[in-house]
Amino acid sequence: MSLQAVNVTKFYGQQKALDDLSFQVSQGEVVALLGPNGAGKSTMMKIIACYLPQSAGQVRVCGFDVAEDPRSVKKRVGYLPENNPLYNDMYVKEYLMFAAGVNRLGRKSRSRVDEMIELTGLKAEYKKTIGTLSKGYRQRVGLAQALIHDPEVLILDEPTSGLDPNQLAEIRELIRETGKLKTVILSTHIMQEVEAVCNRVMIIHQGRIIADAPTSEVRMLNKASRVIRAEFDKEVNLEKLKGIDGVIDVSKEPGSVYRIFVGAAGDLRPEIFRFAVDNGLVLLSLEQQDQSLEEIFRELTV
Numbered sequence: 001m002s003l004q005a006v007n008v009t010k011f012y013g014q015q016k017a018l019d020d021l022s023f024q025v026s027q028g029e030v031v032a033l034l035g036p037n038g039a040g041k042s043t044m045m046k047i048i049a050c051y052l053p054q055s056a057g058q059v060r061v062c063g064f065d066v067a068e069d070p071r072s073v074k075k076r077v078g079y080l081p082e083n084n085p086l087y088n089d090m091y092v093k094e095y096l097m098f099a100a101g102v103n104r105l106g107r108k109s110r111s112r113v114d115e116m117i118e119l120t121g122l123k124a125e126y127k128k129t130i131g132t133l134s135k136g137y138r139q140r141v142g143l144a145q146a147l148i149h150d151p152e153v154l155i156l157d158e159p160t161s162g163l164d165p166n167q168l169a170e171i172r173e174l175i176r177e178t179g180k181l182k183t184v185i186l187s188t189h190i191m192q193e194v195e196a197v198c199n200r201v202m203i204i205h206q207g208r209i210i211a212d213a214p215t216s217e218v219r220m221l222n223k224a225s226r227v228i229r230a231e232f233d234k235e236v237n238l239e240k241l242k243g244i245d246g247v248i249d250v251s252k253e254p255g256s257v258y259r260i261f262v263g264a265a266g267d268l269r270p271e272i273f274r275f276a277v278d279n280g281l282v283l284l285s286l287e288q289q290d291q292s293l294e295e296i297f298r299e300l301t302v
């Protein structure tokens with residue numbers, strides 16, 4: 001397992017930015033964290049990259065705990081922060097040598113930097129200072145920096161924001177290529193990006209995961225108008241839950257927690273309660289997300 005997050009919560013002062021997130025990512029997956037601004041995407045990514053401590057819960061990267069063993073985690077994680085902050089006055093190669101130094105690559109630094117310049121298509125530009133590069137080339141430098149220590153897991157926070165259509169296509173291609181060899185978690189607020197690059201999507205909204213599905217199913221989720229989160233005392237057959245009238249789809253979270261996607265029908269909570277009773281289950285919690293999925297998707301597709 002490349003990544004495990006268990007009941008992760010993050011407060012900034014009084015404000016809750018992440019609310020009890022749990023998910024797992026297997027090796028080789030390319031996963032999108034999709035959500036509107038303020039959803040909590042960057043916060044989750046900073047926690048995975050050991051840049052920010054969580055308030056509660058656990059995160060493990062390749063089996064190493066971010067709080068207990070950040071050094072082992074950082075060795076295995078490449079991180080491209082939001083807005084890709086770079087030193088404008090540094091030359092591309094100089095900056096990558098610096099990044100190699102930070103990652104203690106020692107004698108391997110020079111050859112590794114050359115490899116990264118080749119891989120990310122920076123050959124024509126590496127003699128320039130970063131400040132003179134186009135946004136697309138800056139992103140390549142950011143990716144080269146994130147990949148320099150050959151991490152198993154790559155965390156890319158809105159890697160294509162602000163790029164023009166050509167640059168966008170090139171960076172997406174680079175991410176797809178990288179994704180063949182590494183586990184990638186990428187954040188975006190654009191649905192089309194998910195479909196272009198990722199094989200799985202987690203939709204995050206107000207600090208919660210409200211959907212987790214293969215990309216091929218996203219369009220179907222879009223038809224759902226509400227999502228209900230139900231926790232039972234034991235595991236439930238997914239097909240049985242999907243059989244409830246008005247249910248479009250069901251996804252499962254760790255534990256016996258289910259996200260039930262509901263079509264246009266009215267309040268389905270009484271049906272779910274009845275389902276539990278009929279099947280000898282105890283319903284431990286039942287919540288309906290207040291914003292409709294339709295509205296969220298509208299925010300994500302503009």
Ligand code: ADP
Pocket residue numbers: 012015016017035036037038039040041042043044
């Ligand atoms: P996203 O990346 O999905 O846009 P963020 O993780 O940046 O979302 O933010 C989640 C929430 O936490 C937002 O409401 C944001 O205003 C708040 N937040 C983020 N960083 C800070 C901070 N350093 N201090 C206080 N609040 C923050």
Ligand code: MG
Pocket residue numbers: 041042043082157
């Ligand atoms: Mg962000």
